[in-house]
Amino acid sequence: MNAPTTFEYIDTPEQLTQACQVLESAKVLCVDTEFHREKTYYPQFALLQIGCNDGVYIIDPIAIKDLKPVWDIMLNPDILKVFHAGRQDLEIILEHAGGLPLPMFDTQVAAALLGYGQQVGFGNLVQRITRKALAKGESFSDWLQRPLTKQQLQYAADDVIYLMPIYQALKEELQARKRSTWLDEEQAILTNTGTYLIDKNEVFWRVKGVNKLKPKHLAILRELAAWREEQVQKKDMPRRRLVSDDVLIEIAKRDKLTIDVMNRMRGLHAGVVRRFGDTWLKLWQKGLDCPEADWPKLAARKSNTSGTDLRLELLSTLLRLKADEASISSTILANKSELSALASWGNKPFTDAPDVPCLNGWRAELVGNDLLRLLRGEICLRLNPNTGLPVIDDYTGKNT
Numbered sequence: 001m002n003a004p005t006t007f008e009y010i011d012t013p014e015q016l017t018q019a020c021q022v023l024e025s026a027k028v029l030c031v032d033t034e035f036h037r038e039k040t041y042y043p044q045f046a047l048l049q050i051g052c053n054d055g056v057y058i059i060d061p062i063a064i065k066d067l068k069p070v071w072d073i074m075l076n077p078d079i080l081k082v083f084h085a086g087r088q089d090l091e092i093i094l095e096h097a098g099g100l101p102l103p104m105f106d107t108q109v110a111a112a113l114l115g116y117g118q119q120v121g122f123g124n125l126v127q128r129i130t131r132k133a134l135a136k137g138e139s140f141s142d143w144l145q146r147p148l149t150k151q152q153l154q155y156a157a158d159d160v161i162y163l164m165p166i167y168q169a170l171k172e173e174l175q176a177r178k179r180s181t182w183l184d185e186e187q188a189i190l191t192n193t194g195t196y197l198i199d200k201n202e203v204f205w206r207v208k209g210v211n212k213l214k215p216k217h218l219a220i221l222r223e224l225a226a227w228r229e230e231q232v233q234k235k236d237m238p239r240r241r242l243v244s245d246d247v248l249i250e251i252a253k254r255d256k257l258t259i260d261v262m263n264r265m266r267g268l269h270a271g272v273v274r275r276f277g278d279t280w281l282k283l284w285q286k287g288l289d290c291p292e293a294d295w296p297k298l299a300a301r302k303s304n305t306s307g308t309d310l311r312l313e314l315l316s317t318l319l320r321l322k323a324d325e326a327s328i329s330s331t332i333l334a335n336k337s338e339l340s341a342l343a344s345w346g347n348k349p350f351t352d353a354p355d356v357p358c359l360n361g362w363r364a365e366l367v368g369n370d371l372l373r374l375l376r377g378e379i380c381l382r383l384n385p386n387t388g389l390p391v392i393d394d395y396t397g398k399n400t
Contacts, residue, residue: 006056007058007153007154007161008056008057008058009058009148009153010059010060010064013064013066016064016067019055019059019070020070020073022054023055023070023073024073025054026053028052028079028080028082028164028167029052029073030052030083030160031048031081031101032049033046033048033049033089033093034047034141035088035092037238038238039241040236041235041237042095042236043092043095045061045092046144047148048061048067050070050160051163052164053164056157056160061096062146063146071093071096074101075098075099075101080105081101081102081103082167083105083107084106084107084159084166085106085108086104086106086108086190087190087195090104090196100191100193104191105167105171105183106190107125107166107167107170108120108122108125109186109187109190110171110183111125111170112186112328112329112332113174113179113186114177115327115328115329116128117329122134122162122163122166126166129165129170130165130166132162134158135155137155138152138155138156143156181362182361182362185361185362200225200229200230201226203226203229204218204222205296207221207225207248207249208245208246209245209246211298212249213249213252215292215295215296215297216290216292216295218296218298219294219295219296220283220287220288220290221287223283224248224284224287225248228248243272243276244267250267251265251280257281257284259277262280308343308344308346311343312343314374314381315342315343315371316339317381317390318367318370318371318374318381319333319334321381321390322366322370333358334356334358334367334371338354341354341356342354342372342375346375353372380394
């Protein structure tokens with residue numbers, strides 16, 4: 001299957017109707033979007049690119065206000081939709097179409113499972129699989145400006161033209177290596193509408209510096225961050241433009257707060273204090289009055305038990321061996337914090353094992369179960385005298 005190399009620019013309802021007649025009969029659609037988000041809270045939707053074996057279309061959502069025909073196709077469960085690093089594309093489609101474009105296939109996720117790297121870029125992937133180099137000149141284009149140049153349109157079209165052969169190659173490799181089910185697990189977050197919902201009362205966890213605050217100050221930050229989230233959604237502006245994370249943290253960690261204190265804070269202008277100072281005082285007091293039982297709590301830091309550092313080294317070595325064996329990045333299998341949690345846990349009863357991703361799903365089969373076996377002394381690591389490389393033995397000394 002080879003995707004066409006030409007494209008059609010769609011900026012009238014009549015053209016959209018004709019394009020949808022082609023797209024609705026496809027089994028696989030390659031999809032991308034162009035948008036801006038630097039000056040707004042919500043993404044400013046600028047272009048929708050869709051490709052199949054019978055056509056490539058660049059649809060202008062600024063010129064065409066009613067995109068229901070194409071949204072109906074995006075929500076058709078009989079058509080597979082292919083993206084690369086599609087989280088923000090999915091967010092835009094969910095907002096405008098009212099649902100997620102399922103089923104889907106994310107080539108960045110698939111590539112990570114096949115050893116191409118954890119967050120491999122589209123251009124890099126195209127070059128490695130098709131041996132073609134994509135133009136980079138329009139990476140920072142203003143996609144909201146009209147008319148679009150020929151260079152911009154070709155750049156936008158390439159994102160779906162080359163997505164088809166990338167998808168085909170990765171799909172075949174996943175099947176050959178029996179990793180297709182891994183992709184379903186990895187995409188579970190992307191395909192859950194709850195992923196794209198923002199709880200204003202939980203958004204404080206995203207504030208930079210949150211892990212440095214005490215629980216009672218976290219209660220204050222929760223109130224401040226929830227207020228900011230409401231305001232930026234109403235005004236459709238970036239959080240930092242209303243009030244920075246640094247300022248929220250500085251206010252939250254104060255044990256005493258007045259207008260005069262705020263006026264002497266670095267990074268806070270007098271005009272901002274006049275505008276929001278009284279509101280912030282009320283929010284600060286509300287957080288301060290929060291009962292201790294309702295204070296947010298950071299995950300407790302586990303102190304190292306005897307032998308933790310040595311166990312961590314052994315676990316790390318086993319992880320790298322398993323990753324090399326599977327031709328996959330070790331960081332995809334487990335990160336350092338997961339290994340540290342296991343190393344601190346040691347070999348306590350199995351039911352007390354930390355709830356970490358590497359002990360679930362396909363990761364458990366590939367490496368997690370062996371990490372536990374190593375901690376329980378059921379397998380060991382030794383050097384092969386012939387190669388000088390580490391190998392895994394079971395407790396009887398038989399090579400696994």
